[in-house]
Amino acid sequence: MAEKPKVAFYWCASCGGCDETVVDLAEAVLDVVAAVDIVFWPVAMDFKRKDVEAMPDDAILATFVNGAIRTTEQEEMAHLLRRKSKLLLAFGSCSHLGGIPGLANLFDRESILQAVYCESPSTVNEEGVLPSVRHNDNGHSVELPGFYETVRTLGQVVDVDFYIPGCPPTARILRTALQTLLGGELPPKGTVLAPDYALCEECPRKDSKPVNLSISQFKRPQEVLIDEEKCLLTQGLLCMGPATRGGCEAPCVQGNMPCTGCCGPTSRVRDQGGKILSSLASLLESKEEGEIDQALATIPDPAGSFYRYGLPSSLLRRRKLPDSNLEPPKVR
Amino acid sequence: MPEPKDTGSGGIGVYVCHCGTNIAGTVDVNALTEYAATLPGVTVARNYKYACSTPGQELIKRDIHELNLTRVVVAACSPCLHEKTFRNVTSEGGLNPYYFHMVNLREHDSWVHTDKKAATEKGKDLIRAAVRRVRLHRPLERKRVSIDPNVLIVGGGIAGIHAALTLANAGKHVYLVERDATIGGHMAMFDKTFPTLDCAACILTPKMTAVKSHPNITLWTLSEVTQVDGYVGNYKITVKRKPRYVLEDACVGCMECIDACVYKQAKVPDEFNMYLGKRKPIYIPFPQAVPQVVVIDRESCIEFKSGKCKKTCVEVCADRKAIDFQQQEKTETIDVGTIILATGFFTFNATRIPYYGYGTYPNVYTGLEVERLVNAAGPTSGEIILRDNRKPKAVGIVHCVGSRDENTNRYCSRVCCMYSLKLAHLIKEKTDAEVFNFYIDMRTPGKGFEEFYNRVAEEGTHFIRGRVADIYPDPAGDGHLLMCAEDTLMGTVRKIPVDMVVLSTGLEPQPDAQEVRRRFHLSCSGEGFFLERHPKLAPVSTFTDGIFLAGCCQGPKDIPDTVAQAGAAAAEALALIDIGYIEQEPYTAQVLEEVCSGCKTCIPLCPYQAISFVEEKKKAEINEVLCKGCGTCVASCPSGSIQQNLFEDEEIFEEVEGLLAYA
Ligand SMILES: Cc1cc2nc3c(=O)[nH]c(=O)nc-3n(C[C@H](O)[C@H](O)[C@H](O)COP(=O)(O)OP(=O)(O)OC[C@H]3O[C@@H](n4cnc5c(N)ncnc54)[C@H](O)[C@@H]3O)c2cc1C
Ligand code: SF4
Ligand code: SF4
Numbered sequence: 001m002a003e004k005p006k007v008a009f010y011w012c013a014s015c016g017g018c019d020e021t022v023v024d025l026a027e028a029v030l031d032v033v034a035a036v037d038i039v040f041w042p043v044a045m046d047f048k049r050k051d052v053e054a055m056p057d058d059a060i061l062a063t064f065v066n067g068a069i070r071t072t073e074q075e076e077m078a079h080l081l082r083r084k085s086k087l088l089l090a091f092g093s094c095s096h097l098g099g100i101p102g103l104a105n106l107f108d109r110e111s112i113l114q115a116v117y118c119e120s121p122s123t124v125n126e127e128g129v130l131p132s133v134r135h136n137d138n139g140h141s142v143e144l145p146g147f148y149e150t151v152r153t154l155g156q157v158v159d160v161d162f163y164i165p166g167c168p169p170t171a172r173i174l175r176t177a178l179q180t181l182l183g184g185e186l187p188p189k190g191t192v193l194a195p196d197y198a199l200c201e202e203c204p205r206k207d208s209k210p211v212n213l214s215i216s217q218f219k220r221p222q223e224v225l226i227d228e229e230k231c232l233l234t235q236g237l238l239c240m241g242p243a244t245r246g247g248c249e250a251p252c253v254q255g256n257m258p259c260t261g262c263c264g265p266t267s268r269v270r271d272q273g274g275k276i277l278s279s280l281a282s283l284l285e286s287k288e289e290g291e292i293d294q295a296l297a298t299i300p301d302p303a304g305s306f307y308r309y310g311l312p313s314s315l316l317r318r319r320k321l322p323d324s325n326l327e328p329p330k331v332r
Numbered sequence: 333m334p335e336p337k338d339t340g341s342g343g344i345g346v347y348v349c350h351c352g353t354n355i356a357g358t359v360d361v362n363a364l365t366e367y368a369a370t371l372p373g374v375t376v377a378r379n380y381k382y383a384c385s386t387p388g389q390e391l392i393k394r395d396i397h398e399l400n401l402t403r404v405v406v407a408a409c410s411p412c413l414h415e416k417t418f419r420n421v422t423s424e425g426g427l428n429p430y431y432f433h434m435v436n437l438r439e440h441d442s443w444v445h446t447d448k449k450a451a452t453e454k455g456k457d458l459i460r461a462a463v464r465r466v467r468l469h470r471p472l473e474r475k476r477v478s479i480d481p482n483v484l485i486v487g488g489g490i491a492g493i494h495a496a497l498t499l500a501n502a503g504k505h506v507y508l509v510e511r512d513a514t515i516g517g518h519m520a521m522f523d524k525t526f527p528t529l530d531c532a533a534c535i536l537t538p539k540m541t542a543v544k545s546h547p548n549i550t551l552w553t554l555s556e557v558t559q560v561d562g563y564v565g566n567y568k569i570t571v572k573r574k575p576r577y578v579l580e581d582a583c584v585g586c587m588e589c590i591d592a593c594v595y596k597q598a599k600v601p602d603e604f605n606m607y608l609g610k611r612k613p614i615y616i617p618f619p620q621a622v623p624q625v626v627v628i629d630r631e632s633c634i635e636f637k638s639g640k641c642k643k644t645c646v647e648v649c650a651d652r653k654a655i656d657f658q659q660q661e662k663t664e665t666i667d668v669g670t671i672i673l674a675t676g677f678f679t680f681n682a683t684r685i686p687y688y689g690y691g692t693y694p695n696v697y698t699g700l701e702v703e704r705l706v707n708a709a710g711p712t713s714g715e716i717i718l719r720d721n722r723k724p725k726a727v728g729i730v731h732c733v734g735s736r737d738e739n740t741n742r743y744c745s746r747v748c749c750m751y752s753l754k755l756a757h758l759i760k761e762k763t764d765a766e767v768f769n770f771y772i773d774m775r776t777p778g779k780g781f782e783e784f785y786n787r788v789a790e791e792g793t794h795f796i797r798g799r800v801a802d803i804y805p806d807p808a809g810d811g812h813l814l815m816c817a818e819d820t821l822m823g824t825v826r827k828i829p830v831d832m833v834v835l836s837t838g839l840e841p842q843p844d845a846q847e848v849r850r851r852f853h854l855s856c857s858g859e860g861f862f863l864e865r866h867p868k869l870a871p872v873s874t875f876t877d878g879i880f881l882a883g884c885c886q887g888p889k890d891i892p893d894t895v896a897q898a899g900a901a902a903a904e905a906l907a908l909i910d911i912g913y914i915e916q917e918p919y920t921a922q923v924l925e926e927v928c929s930g931c932k933t934c935i936p937l938c939p940y941q942a943i944s945f946v947e948e949k950k951k952a953e954i955n956e957v958l959c960k961g962c963g964t965c966v967a968s969c970p971s972g973s974i975q976q977n978l979f980e981d982e983e984i985f986e987e988v989e990g991l992l993a994y995a
Contacts (some may be wrong), residue, residue, distance in 0.1 A: 198929035205506035242931040243970035268972030279970040
């Protein structure tokens with residue numbers, strides 16, 4: 001029997017939900033699983049980094065990396081897996097766009113470490129010990145990965161062949177992506193393996209959206225009794241659907257919640273948040289400055305709403321750092 | 333699909349223009365040229381004294397041929413001025429005209445900076461940005477749109493009348509839409525016109541009659557345009573025609589009905605006479621009104637108020653059956669290719685300057701009221717009789733009321749000095765009163781104007797240079813008004829007792845100018861007059877193709893200028909009609925149909941209503957002919973599914989990155 005193609009999974013800065021999806025696929029991908037050899041999957045199987053290092057270059061057919069890159073170790077693993085894999089796939093929003101961890105780019109390393117290790121209410125750390133690359137304790141020394149100021153996407157660190165979007169990617173997106181990969185002719189490098197239209201296209205509520213939508217204020221889901229049929233934007237809910245790549249078939253909207261934008265922008269848009277902002281701003285009812293301010297004040301967390309999954313990959317990338325701790329820009 | 337782009341490896345020619353010293357005086361053009369030559373893709377970089385001159389143009393064409401250029405960048409003045417020139421040069425050189433990009437080195441750089449070094453550095457940034465973007469340009473083609481030969485003219489003042497006759501005489505069909513019951517506008521109210529003192533009616537009414545009888549003119553009075561759809565060459569106009577309650581075809585203009593009206597005395601204040609006279613509910617605005625058809629005012633007509641009038645008017649009209657109380661408002665739609673707006677002006681409301689006492693002291697008049705008083709066909713048959721029935725022995729005329737004033741309008745209304753002189757002359761002629769003209773500066777810059785001023789001065793009118801600060805009843809109690817002003821020539825404050833004050837009120841936009849502007853998709857200047865496309869080089873065109881301006885709706889002016897402008901607007905319309913088509917710039921936007929999600933964001937945003945939602949496909953669609961390439965929808969489409977020629981995201985990002993990539 002011919003050798004089965006080798007496949008690997010790895011996680012960087014992520015919540016684990018992406019690995020969960022792979023497991024969830026169960027029956028749907030059993031055939032696939034049977035057809036491949038999983039050679040590395042830290043979350044589920046006991047392989048070590050040295051096992052990967054021992055492989056010849058390009059030995060793995062495809063590696064699926066979820067999670068963003070924010071430590072030196074993650075960066076090293078990304079490079080290593082890149083070298084060992086014919087195809088490297090960014091799997092899920094964090095790896096694709098920066099994801100939720102990417103919101104850390106609204107802060108700098110110092111304040112993040114302070115918040116997590118000193119200031120959070122459940123922390124007791126009287127000496128104010130912060131993680132550092134080398135730590136000496138009683139003559140013992142441990143080395144920890146370095147923690148970058150800036151969260152980056154996988155694609156900002158290594159060459160990525162394909163992207164699978166979603167937080168996490170839905171079973172349907174993953175299935176279609178796998179079919180594309182196994183289906184012979186590969187799409188151009190860098191393609192996001194999902195449709196290239198916005199979610200409205202496949203939204204069950206599309207027809208209920210009027211042509212002259214005008215928004216006077218935004219409401220948060222807990223503030224309204226949401227009509228299950230009507231376009232959520234017309235109900236004043238901030239739905240990211242118009243600016244978000246489709247393919248997921250709108251599970252959030254079907255669950256009566258607005259789209260939060262996890263699949264990122266279409267290929268034609270560089271900045272999802274900027275785009276939805278310019279579209280929503282042009283639909284605001286008032287043309288009067290004070291009233292516009294009032295309408296916008298009904299969005300309590302603009303950065304977290306418009307850039308929830310994509311801050312590192314957006315044109316903004318991050319909050320400006322004081323010049324002293326400027327990292328060399330790693331984006332093209 | 334557009335043709336694949338030629339990103340052109342090499343082959344870019346960069347031309348830096350000195351514009352005499354306009355650019356070269358502030359920007360080091362040699363340094364710029366040397367720098368441009370080092371940019372990736374640039375084959376040749378040169379500078380030239382006047383790139384727009386014939387030898388400058390030839391130079392570029394020759395380079396295209398000899399050096400096989402694929403792209404051209406000219407760093408010169410504003411694209412508004414010469415983009416067309418250089419596109420043509422590019423095209424004559426054998427390239428697609430859109431393989432060209434212009435850098436505005438003058439308005440954006442040399443004219444706004446003084447530091448030569450910094451300006452030169454900025455010039456480099458601008459050129460680098462252009463070089464990077466021009467590589468991505470795609471070949472584009474201009475589209476042709478045919479022009480319907482019919483013309484709509486809105487407003488039947490002297491401007492509208494003159495334009496209508498010019499076009500009609502050239503064999504074009506004109507729809508003249510006037511909202512009053514008669515055409516003629518302000519000019520019809522005057523007795524004489526400066527500076528020649530022609531009798532206004534004698535020169536105007538023949539033109540008015542000619543309008544009525546011209547086979548090529550459809551005249552609709554009491555009418556207003558309510559909707560403008562379509563685009564240059566193919567406008568669809570909706571006109572609302574208010575009822576006159578008199579059938580225009582049946583009325584012969586005998587006016588027997590007016591005499592027969594149950595009102596024996598005229599009781600209704602007469603608008604045309606600035607409310608200085610009275611008319612009946614059935615009336616004609618003035619004897620030479622066109623059309624020569626009476627009109628019924630439903631506010632004062634007893635039949636309309638109670639339904640119980642004897643209708644003596646109907647009786648006397650008898651078989652002609654011209655009076656029709658049932659007449660309804662009508663809506664007409666017409667197709668035209670071009671439009672001339674000639675909606676004129678409105679005079680400044682003098683009560684806005686309370687210390688001049690207009691509306692408080694009966695003997696304070698506006699210039700327009702006095703035009704009616706001195707008019708032989710006016711309420712006093714041309715005699716100057718005050719509201720208290722006296723004849724004035726001393727009259728003060730205040731120039732610049734509501735003009736050249738921080739608190740009202742900053743601009744000069746251009747005609748007030750001259751009409752003040754005219755009124756001074758006419759008042760003196762008719763009453764032999766002492767006339768005092770209070771002026772700030774005497775503005776008489778027209779043919780025969782200064783001579784007219786001298787003539788009026790010689791006739792004995794007193795000129796006092798100074799702004800009138802106050803007007804109030806003379807405490808001496810002899811019915812005089814005291815006019816208080818600092819005479820800036822004598823350096824003293826003067827108080828002059830007069831019987832009559834004339835306020836030479838300035839010219840303002842019509843009160844509904846903003847609505848009209850929106851309806852016709854025009855812009856307004858800061859003062860609210862309709863904005864011409866270019867103050868010098870396109871003074872009667874607007875930013876909407878096929879819509880032209882004539883007369884005071886574009887800004888204050890006298891009759892000669894109004895008529896000249898009306899002629900120019902007619903000529904512009906004729907030019908379009910005679911060629912029969914217009915070429916449209918291809919900077920239009922398109923919806924990428926396969927990827928449009930049908931989110932409908934763009935639909936209401938287009939200022940030109942070019943976007944519609946196609947239900948069958950559930951996608952947006954842009955009418956290319958209506959699209960003006962403003963880019964609003966492109967920016968708004970949240971999924972990036974609208975693309976605009978020459979402003980594709982890639983081109984813009986490349987330009988921005990070029991601008992920011994410090995050398
Ligand atoms: C007191 C005074 C005296 C003057 N004396 C002289 C003089 O002696 N010599 C001289 O050269 N100039 C004089 N002028 C200037 C002169 O009045 C203007 O140059 C001239 O009237 C401009 O003509 P017009 O057709 O542009 O505007 P108007 O005369 O204002 O005509 C505009 C017409 O458009 C109609 N209209 C407006 N809006 C609409 C609409 N929405 N739909 C349909 N119709 C509409 C109006 O009813 C009107 O009939 C004087 C001005 C004033 C105020
Ligand atoms: S570019 Fe402007 S004019 Fe053209 S369709 Fe879009 S919004 Fe309308
Ligand atoms: S905004 Fe974009 S996606 Fe939405 S309807 Fe218009 S073109 Fe289509």
